[in-house]
Amino acid sequence: MKTASCKMTCTSKDLLTLFNDLKNGKPVDASRIEDSLINQKLKQTLQKRNFDINFNLLNKMDSPPLRVDFMPLHRLITEEEIEDVLSEIKDVLPTGKFTSGPQVRVFESEIAAFLNKKYCLASSSGTDAMIVALKAAGVGHGDEVIMPANSFAATENAVLAVGGMPVFCDIDPDTFCMTASNIENRITSKTKCILPVHLYGKQPDMKAIAEIADHYRIPIIEDACQSIGVTGLGKYSLCTILSFNPYKNLGTCGKAGAIVTDQQTFATSCIEYMYHGFELDQKNKKTADYGFNSKIDNLQAAIGLARMKYLSLNNLKRLSLADRYIKHLQPYEEKGQIKLPKMAEDHVWHLFTIKIINGNRDQVKEMLYNLHHVETDVYYPILSHQQKTSLVKTHYQDTVLPVTESVHKQMLQLPLYPHLTIEEQDKVMEALIDVLS
Ligand SMILES: Cc1ncc(COP(=O)(O)O)c(C=O)c1O
Known part of the structure; x- marks a missing residue:
């Protein structure tokens, strides 16, 4: 349930303020940070004696790295986190409550409180959450859903899974997110839902999108799969x-997701679709015609509880790495060689995306790897309306998205994850500067 609080929740806006204060040597009162599992490690870190953000936040290594991997899987979890996860698992295993169980409710209430929303329904994946939400929003056969063409395939697949038709809409060249005016151009009498994606951790202009959605009375479902921690998630959407x-x-440590909403009737319908159409807390009593098997496992929720303690601290590390990239690469933006993302209050830096303006992106990517052993990536390599599928051949041959298509050729993701070391990040930047020159 919602709780009124004037403490810092440590979503993106608070984190940016906190970061700037710490960088400028202003004292930060950690007691102002809300006591929640999500903020636990951040609070403990800030309370350490002599903590200095310029020296103690980011990881360091003793010798210069020989290579930098884009997202080394074994470094997405730390030894400390593994201990926390094992301890949670040890508590759950003897109970035999692997699928449903009490950890699910605790996980859901922590996430709901963090987003300041009434209901969180944890699911077996983000994709399943989206399918269930679209069903509960009434999207069905032939209904159109407006969405971007540069998202992960899960976004369009969820729409297709419920019988809907994705209608692809162009984006802003700097944020990579859908814009309100492009959305309005795509609205028809068949439009049943607007599905903006907070790509790379950046929120689209949700206020502007909501004005259009309200005008045409179309619900918004936000795909925030890449952006937990952005301030104001869910402010303008159905879920x-x-x-x-x-x-x-x-x-x-597996697949999981969630639907977060304030609307009780919608939440009830999601609960039914999430588990075989059964009425809430009624064993095997159907109230909906059918439903899926899409609830999160209790064991996975327990793992989520262990790992969520690190979220705000990790988001601060991501912000600090993004800040370093922006600061050090600024001169190359000024020379017109690259375009950098802007530091913003509504960004949680899931991925760090630059554009190669003066040059061939694929060649830059190749040279970074071949000459400097620096791995970069492109999220996602093929746009939805350019996939080689029969659906695209029959339905999207005439789809033209000038901005999406143009930035798609330029964009490149640089390594950014909480445990990337300063030395590794320096190597990425030195390599990029060398290749650009
Ligand atoms: C933008 C976006 N939407 C949806 C999904 C689907 O989430 P999941 O992998 O949990 O099904 C992802 C995850 O990769 C994503 O990045």
Whole structure:
């Protein structure tokens, strides 16, 4: 349930203020940070004696790295986290409560409180959460859903899974997110839902999108799978979809996701679709015609509880790494060689995306790897309306998205994850500067 509080929740806006204060040597009163599992490690870190953000936040290594991997899986979890996870698992295993169980409720209430929302329904994945939410929002056969073409395939697949038709809409060249005016151009009498994606951890202009949605009375479902921790998630939408797969800012040790909403009737319908159409807390008594098997496992929720203690601290580390990239690469933006993302209050830095303006992106990527052993990536290599599928051939041959298509050729993701060391990040930047020159 919602709780009124004037303490810092440590979503992106608070984190940016905190970061700037710490960087400028202003004292930070850690007691102002809300006591929650999500903030636990951040609070403990800030309370350490002599903590200095310029020296003690980011990881360091003793010798210069020979290579930098984009997202080394074994470094997405620390020894300390593994201990925490094992301890949670040890508590659950003897109970035999592997699928449903008490940890699910605790996990859900922590996430709901963090987003300041009434209901969190934890699911077996972000994809399943989206399918359930679209069903509960009434999206069905032939209904159109407006969404971007540069998201992960899960976004369009969820729409297709419920019988809907994705209608792809162009984006802003700097934020990579859908814009309100492009959305309005795509609205027809068949539009049943607007599905903005908070790509790379950046929130689209949700206020502007909501004005259009309200005008045409179309619900918004937000795909925030990459952006847990952004301030104001769910403020303008029917619901927010989250993913807790291990690559996300908050990952479990498997697949998991959630639907977060304030609307009781919608939440009830989601609960029914999530588990075989059964009435809430009624064993095997159907109230909906059918439903899926899409609840989070209790064991995965327990793991999520262990790992969520690190979320705000990890989001601060991501912010600090993004800040270093922006600061050190600024001169190359000024020379017109690259375009950098802007530091913003509504960004949780899931991925750090630059654009190669003066040059061939694929060649830059190759040279970074071949000459400097620096791995970068492209999220995602093929746009939805350019996939080689029969659906695309029959339905999307005429889809033209000038901005999406143009930035898609330029964008490149640099390594950014909480445990990337300063030395590794320096190597990435030195390599990029060398290749650009
Ligand atoms: C933008 C976006 N939407 C949806 C999903 C699907 O989430 P999951 O992997 O939990 O099914 C992802 C995850 O990769 C994603 O990045």
